[in-house]
Amino acid sequence: MVGYESAYGKTPPIRDILAKYESGDMASKELFKRIYVVGDEDAGTFEKFQAKYDVLIHGSRYAEFVKHEERLPAYLEELCYFCNRIIANQRRNGVGYAEQRIMISSKVEQKHARQIADAILNTYAKYENSDFKPRLALSLPRENPWYHWEMVKDIALGPLGHLLTGVDFCNFEEGYPPKNQASFFGEVKAFNQKHPERALAILYHVGESFKDKSLQSAVRWVHEAAQLGANRLGHAISLGIDPEVFENAQRTETVEEHMDQLQYDLQHAEGLRKFGVSIEKRKIEEKLIYCRSLSPSSRIEIRCDNQTVMEIKSRQRYAMGQIKSLGAIIEVCPTSNRRIGNIRSEKHHPVHAFLETGLPFVIASDDPGVFDTNTVDEINWLLRATNRGPDYFDEVVEASWRYRSEILSGREPYLP
Numbered sequence: 001m002v003g004y005e006s007a008y009g010k011t012p013p014i015r016d017i018l019a020k021y022e023s024g025d026m027a028s029k030e031l032f033k034r035i036y037v038v039g040d041e042d043a044g045t046f047e048k049f050q051a052k053y054d055v056l057i058h059g060s061r062y063a064e065f066v067k068h069e070e071r072l073p074a075y076l077e078e079l080c081y082f083c084n085r086i087i088a089n090q091r092r093n094g095v096g097y098a099e100q101r102i103m104i105s106s107k108v109e110q111k112h113a114r115q116i117a118d119a120i121l122n123t124y125a126k127y128e129n130s131d132f133k134p135r136l137a138l139s140l141p142r143e144n145p146w147y148h149w150e151m152v153k154d155i156a157l158g159p160l161g162h163l164l165t166g167v168d169f170c171n172f173e174e175g176y177p178p179k180n181q182a183s184f185f186g187e188v189k190a191f192n193q194k195h196p197e198r199a200l201a202i203l204y205h206v207g208e209s210f211k212d213k214s215l216q217s218a219v220r221w222v223h224e225a226a227q228l229g230a231n232r233l234g235h236a237i238s239l240g241i242d243p244e245v246f247e248n249a250q251r252t253e254t255v256e257e258h259m260d261q262l263q264y265d266l267q268h269a270e271g272l273r274k275f276g277v278s279i280e281k282r283k284i285e286e287k288l289i290y291c292r293s294l295s296p297s298s299r300i301e302i303r304c305d306n307q308t309v310m311e312i313k314s315r316q317r318y319a320m321g322q323i324k325s326l327g328a329i330i331e332v333c334p335t336s337n338r339r340i341g342n343i344r345s346e347k348h349h350p351v352h353a354f355l356e357t358g359l360p361f362v363i364a365s366d367d368p369g370v371f372d373t374n375t376v377d378e379i380n381w382l383l384r385a386t387n388r389g390p391d392y393f394d395e396v397v398e399a400s401w402r403y404r405s406e407i408l409s410g411r412e413p414y415l416p
Contacts, residue, residue: 040338178225188202
């Protein structure tokens, strides 16, 4: 629970709460909820979200298995139990199709990773002839997605491969620029071309947490992820959030990051100018020369004044147009976005910009347990925040069906 202690300055009394629950004290459930659920009071940092998420991991049999591999069977039993519980809850809420996500750490041996994936898929297969269709996206570690790639391909081409619909990148994004995944994305695209009937969508969380860089660079990261071939962009807060939130704020980014931004401006100079961004090639080249004299890891201060705010709005509009033309869609998670992104006012939420520019998006609940929400609540928030009528609910649901992974990867045609 080191992460929790670091984020909150204290150790959560999990053992005491569990002891109370086992003794029959039902009030302990509310105590646990206060520790586990990310509420408005926790807003502002991805670290607090991760700390609360780790409470679940710490208390599960996964933690025991990581330390003692002989406890894998107990973890698999627990995993399948919760898969069935989740599906039962979704069916009660009228959901007929759902893509779940699980991350298998690179710390897990490949043979054990395969057993974990197989356990989930075998559980899902039991629902094949029911009114509910579960699907799986495997989250790969950003630091080394290749580690489980052979396993992913083998599963995709196996008898239950139709249940595996995508590869996903989530968790901390700071320190893992999209450019690092260029060769891996290329490998996934090559696999899809060779096996179109088992093609995998690339789901990439980006622009969600970006305290290590300027907002300009955070917008660029989202655009670059789409350029590299990501089909669905998770959150993408930086792409549409009102930059006025950051006015007069001071941020820093590494020299390497700043140079990437300068190179981006040169590459997209014509398009950026059309949206009102001032791009002076000579000045940018002079800045690049200066940056090359510095250590790549040293940091540069970036101020966000009123003029910068207007420029960032133009950059966002340009990037949104480019992403739309690339065919990528955004996954909007209203509650998660507000709390992790510390978006205090509904009017600043990026979904308004997505609607204004016609950028396609879907609504999701991110992690309904940690955020104490569900998809219906998230859609209803959208209707209220954007002054849409009840008929828009059906449009949002239809978009979710139209932009599911099988369609985005080209595995299936869209049939309304």
